[in-house]
Amino acid sequence: MKAAVLKAVNEIGCETVAAPTLAPGDLLIKVRAATICGTDIRILRGRKTAGVRYPSVLGHEFSGEIADTGGHSQFHVGEAVAVCPAFACGSCDACTRGAENLCRNLVAMGYEIDGAFADYVRVPAQGVASGNVFPLPQGLSFEAAALAEPLxxxxxxxxxxxxxxxxxxxxxxxxxxxxxxxxxxxxxxxxxxxxxxxxxxxxxxxxxxxxxxxxxxxxxxxxxxxxxxxxxxxxxxxxxxxxxxxxxxxxxxxxxxxxxxxxxxxxxxxxxxxxxxxxxxxxxxxxxxAFGLTRRQFGLALDLIASGKINAPSLISHRFPLEDFTAAVATAEQGSAIKVAITST
Ligand SMILES: [Zn+2]
Ligand SMILES: [Zn+2]
Missing domain, CATH: 3.40.50.720 (NAD(P)-binding Rossmann-like Domain)
Known part of the structure; x- marks a missing residue:
């Protein structure tokens, strides 16, 4: 598959890599839309280093279609989903106080594990079991759904x-x-x-x-x-x-x-x-x-976008295919863009 691989600070480009290997219970998603976040740019430019690995694949704002259900009967292949990309442990003192966004053992897609600037992305079994995978409300576009994370x-x-x-x-x-x-x-x-x-x-x-x-x-x-x-x-x-x-x-x-x-x-x-x-x-x-998000907030964000109460599509100013990832980043960094999306059909 193709992926935008971050090799070092200031070094990123689209290349052919092995598709993710799935462990039992892991879900595989064909990415349909992934938006570039200010945090991705900060990581690429070396202004944020916590939790960053080299080489790795960034991208935590995304949606797509299930390509492999990992044996989870509540999902089916081809189903449109978005993923709340931070997985909390549920048992640390932050989690037990209801602040799962501040979990001490947080695992975040696009940081600790590979993210969505790729043809396919793996959601680990932990993230599926904890209810971080959300079916898209009817009629919601993939690129609008990608903005549920920042919202x-x-x-x-x-x-x-x-x-x-x-x-x-x-x-x-x-x-x-x-x-x-x-x-x-x-x-x-x-x-x-x-x-x-x-x-x-x-x-x-x-x-x-x-x-x-x-x-x-x-x-x-x-x-x-x-x-x-x-x-x-x-x-x-x-x-x-x-x-x-x-x-x-x-x-x-x-x-x-x-x-x-x-x-x-x-x-x-x-x-x-x-x-x-x-x-x-x-x-x-x-x-x-303020840091991060919770599953409750993610579900609410999807609903607010799907109902049009928050106009997410108005924020997307540019679209690029994954092959043009470097150009997408350049566009995101200059002042004329609002939100840049990587899209695929
Ligand atoms: Zn973000
Ligand atoms: Zn926790």
């Missing part, structure tokens, strides 16, 4: 930070993740959504996704503008959808007293930042992170 992470982020009816929300960054935050905040009943983003194209996309105001941080002071747009009070919730520690202070300074801040985007390993701790202290702010 799940966004749902997790907003559950942590708490976006409620009537809240004012600022989203810093309008890449695919920022745009999903905008759509989800709108769906949750946010009364005003303000987006800060340098690229004009992405500011347009933010307005289309439901933002009420967009700010170009190169032209304006974002904190002052957000305060002006909220009658001087500041927003209820600020979400950092760009992994820039400098933005954390902007976020802290643009929320109202008792406001909430989500450091949603990942940062470069080892990065430290100076935080305005007095702003947190005196205004009783809540600052939270």
């Amino acid at each position: 799940s992470c966004v749902i997790n982020g907003q559950e942590r930070v708490g976006v409620a009816l009537g809240d004012t929300v600022a989203v810093l960054g309008a890449g695919p993740i920022g745009l999903l935050h905008v759509q989800l905040a709108k769906l949750s009943g946010a009364s005003k959504i303000i987006v800060s983003q340098r690229s004009a194209l992405r500011r347009e996309a933010a307005l289309a996704a439901g933002a009420d105001h967009v700010i170009n941080p190169q032209d304006e002071n974002v904190v002052e503008r957000v305060r002006a747009l909220t009658g001087g009070a500041g927003v209820d919730v600020a979400i950092c959808a760009i992994g820039d520690p400098g933005l954390a202070n902007d976020a802290i300074r643009m929320v109202r007293p008792r406001g909430r801040v989500s450091l949603f985007a990942g940062f470069v390993k080892g990065l430290q930042a100076e935080l305005d701790v007095n702003a947190i202290h005196y205004s009783e702010l809540v600052v939270t992170g």
Whole structure:
């Protein structure tokens, strides 16, 4: 089969490799759509190294058709499925407290085991047994279903930070993740959504996704503008959808007293930042992170996409066959793309 093999930092290309060997209970999926994530780019460029192996196959946002059921009678060959790509152990202290996304023994597809930038991908028996394989709701396209993974992470982020009816929300960054935050905040009943983003194209996309105001941080002071747009009070919730520690202070300074801040985007390993701790202290702010997703959030994400409440297809700006993986990455890295999908028929 063909696969985009990551051989080292900055070294990836499509080549012919052996198809995955299946152990008893493993499922085999013919990949129909896999989308490129910011995390894939960070891994390729060496900005994320935890859990990364060389050589390996990346790709954790995907859907496809079952090619081998692994003996599981609830599935059939040819069935359309999506996979929640993180497998929790179910018994560590994080799992028993209901935070399976923070499982100490987490096994993630596209990291610890090979992912979906390939013709076929293996889902280990553990992931099938734990209910991580989801049949696609009727009528849901493969590429839209691939976006259930990033949407799940966004749902997790907003559950942590708490976006409620009537809240004012600022989203810093309008890449695919920022745009999903905008759509989800709108769906949750946010009364005003303000987006800060340098690229004009992405500011347009933010307005289309439901933002009420967009700010170009190169032209304006974002904190002052957000305060002006909220009658001087500041927003209820600020979400950092760009992994820039400098933005954390902007976020802290643009929320109202008792406001909430989500450091949603990942940062470069080892990065430290100076935080305005007095702003947190005196205004009783809540600052939270967000990592990964749960099976419940994945099921919800599939439903929200299938019902059209979240418009996932609007995010896919480019499509490439697996053979052109290098060109797909180049496109994903330049500013004119929103989400790049690797598709096959
Ligand atoms: Zn991702
Ligand atoms: Zn666990």
